[in-house]
Amino acid sequence: MRSSSSWTRKRTVHEVSIALAMVDELMRIAAENGAKKITKVSLKIGRLSGIVTDSLVFAFDAIKQEHPLLSSADISIHEIPLIYQCEDCMNRFEAREIHFPSCPACTSVNLKILSGEEQHIENVELEV
Amino acid sequence: MCNTCGCDHDHQHDSSGTRVVDVNQSLLKTNEEAAARNKQLFDEKGILAINLISSPGSGKTTLLEKTIEALKDQVSMAVLEGDIETDLDAERIRAKGVPAVQLTTGGACHLESALVSAGFHNLEHQLDGRKLDVLFIENVGNLVCPSFFDLGEHRRVVLISVPEGHDKPLKYPKAIRTSQVMVITKADLIPHFDFSVEKMKTDALSLNPSLHIMVTSAKTGEGMEEWFDFLQRHRKE
Numbered sequence: 001m002r003s004s005s006s007w008t009r010k011r012t013v014h015e016v017s018i019a020l021a022m023v024d025e026l027m028r029i030a031a032e033n034g035a036k037k038i039t040k041v042s043l044k045i046g047r048l049s050g051i052v053t054d055s056l057v058f059a060f061d062a063i064k065q066e067h068p069l070l071s072s073a074d075i076s077i078h079e080i081p082l083i084y085q086c087e088d089c090m091n092r093f094e095a096r097e098i099h100f101p102s103c104p105a106c107t108s109v110n111l112k113i114l115s116g117e118e119q120h121i122e123n124v125e126l127e128v
Numbered sequence: 129m130c131n132t133c134g135c136d137h138d139h140q141h142d143s144s145g146t147r148v149v150d151v152n153q154s155l156l157k158t159n160e161e162a163a164a165r166n167k168q169l170f171d172e173k174g175i176l177a178i179n180l181i182s183s184p185g186s187g188k189t190t191l192l193e194k195t196i197e198a199l200k201d202q203v204s205m206a207v208l209e210g211d212i213e214t215d216l217d218a219e220r221i222r223a224k225g226v227p228a229v230q231l232t233t234g235g236a237c238h239l240e241s242a243l244v245s246a247g248f249h250n251l252e253h254q255l256d257g258r259k260l261d262v263l264f265i266e267n268v269g270n271l272v273c274p275s276f277f278d279l280g281e282h283r284r285v286v287l288i289s290v291p292e293g294h295d296k297p298l299k300y301p302k303a304i305r306t307s308q309v310m311v312i313t314k315a316d317l318i319p320h321f322d323f324s325v326e327k328m329k330t331d332a333l334s335l336n337p338s339l340h341i342m343v344t345s346a347k348t349g350e351g352m353e354e355w356f357d358f359l360q361r362h363r364k365e
Contacts, residue, residue: 014272017238022155033149040148043155050275050302098301100334109337119276123150 018051018119019059023067025121030069033126038073040125046118047082048098082116159277162241166248166280170263174364177263179281181303183296184269186289187313187346189217191355192264194346196224198356203363204261206254208247210239210268217266227254238273239265241280261363275302283362289314290321294328297335304335309342311355316345 022041030038045051057075064070082095086103087110095101102109154160170177180188192207199205207228209218218230229247231239244265251263265281267274275284286307288296291314297304304310310332312325329341340358344351 014237014276017236017273018155018276021159025153025155025157028158029149029151039146048305050272098305098335099298099331119155121151121153121155123148123152125146125148127146 014050015052015055016059016063019056019063022056022060022121023063023070026070026073026124027067029121029124030126033128035069035126035128037127038070038124039127040074040076042076042078042122042124044078044080044118044120044122046080046116047095048113048116049119051119053077053079078122080115080118083114084111085114086110087112156276156278159241162245163278163280166241166245167282168280169245169248170280170282171364173260175260175263176283176359176363177265177279177281178359179265179267179274179279179284180287181267181271181274181284181307182269182287182289182313183271183292186269186287186292188266188269188287189220190346191287191311191313191344192221192266193224194352195264195356195359196221196226198352199359200225203359204259206251206260206263208239208244208251208263208265210243210266212237212268227251229254233268237268237270238277239267239279240277244279262359271296271300271303275300275306283308285309285311287311287313288328290317290323293321294324294331297328297332301335304332304339307336307339309340309358312341312343314345314347315343315350316348 026038026041045053060075064073082098083092084095084101085092086106086108088108089103089106091103091105092114093104101111103111182188196205205226207221207226208231209221209228210231210233211217212233212235215230218228221228229251231243231247233239233243265279284307286303288310290312312328325343332339332341342351342354344355346352
């Protein structure tokens with residue numbers, strides 16, 4: 001969110017925790033596949049995940065330098081919108097805000113999340 | 129199966145010796161698997177596991193002290209105390225006559241399942257075969273990172289104290305969304321702050337409509353019966 005009176009600093013801290021966990025997962029994936037190097041990592045990050053993607057990349061880029069296997073890995077992020085399905089009228093819609101969700105067609109708050117909670121590694125490009 | 133290298137994964141090869149492996153797994157898979165093992169162990173042993181999360185100083189340890197005082201004779205309890213440093217909180221719990229193991233993360237701002245597992249095994253030595261009804265896991269004081277890391281708990285309880293302000297649910301949505309219970313603490317201070325319980329409830333419910341909200345004061349005892357009832361109702365038979 002950015003306006004004249006608010007400015008979001010894209011360097012939050014908790015993404016470091018996520019990046020550290022991600023490094024462990026990538027090292028395991030590399031070992032399982034006998035990789036010499038990981039060159040690309042594709043992530044799916046949902047609107048509801050609470051992860052600021054720029055911060056995650058920033059944290060990962062700092063941490064990866066300590067791991068020769070990961071030091072040349074680039075991250076690409078597929079951001080997943082928050083999509084609800086209204087359980088009353090079955091309308092599907094995208095929500096921009098995460099609080100006070102209601103169906104724009106019938107105002108119901110009986111909603112099911114179809115996407116937006118993802119915090120996944122989609123695929124990894126390896127050098128073997 | 130991949131025809132080029134004969135492995136079990138679904139991936140493509142190209143001429144330069146690179147290949148793409150579809151993993152489609154959580155970023156936190158290792159922790160999530162360890163959490164599932166913790167939960168299974170707690171279930172097998174008939175233990176209700178509660179993960180307490182809050183900012184530093186919201187009153188997690190105080191809530192536990194009062195809970196122990198009130199329920200010690202009826203409910204067998206133990207505590208895993210997460211902190212970055214020191215075992216001061218574990219000492220406070222032990223002083224109330226309940227087994228406690230301090231988990232010091234050495235810098236990390238949240239607990240992870242592997243550390244909880246190690247702490248629980250240590251706790252079992254202290255229990256020496258005694259049945260446990262409720263295991264409290266007091267997370268490191270932080271409203272952000274702990275909400276990402278499942279510990280295998282049955283219920284996540286987020287505490288927010290009156291001096292922190294009623295705007296916290298909207299500011300920390302993941303903590304609210306991933307918890308089942310929100311305990312507003314230090315309610316005795318409401319007259320001294322511009323604090324609206326209604327506003328806080330409305331905001332929290334807008335993020336998580338099934339959230340169970342309690343208003344408590346460990347000092348005056350207000351609302352504590354509801355918390356004790358909640359524990360009694362949810363402990364395993």
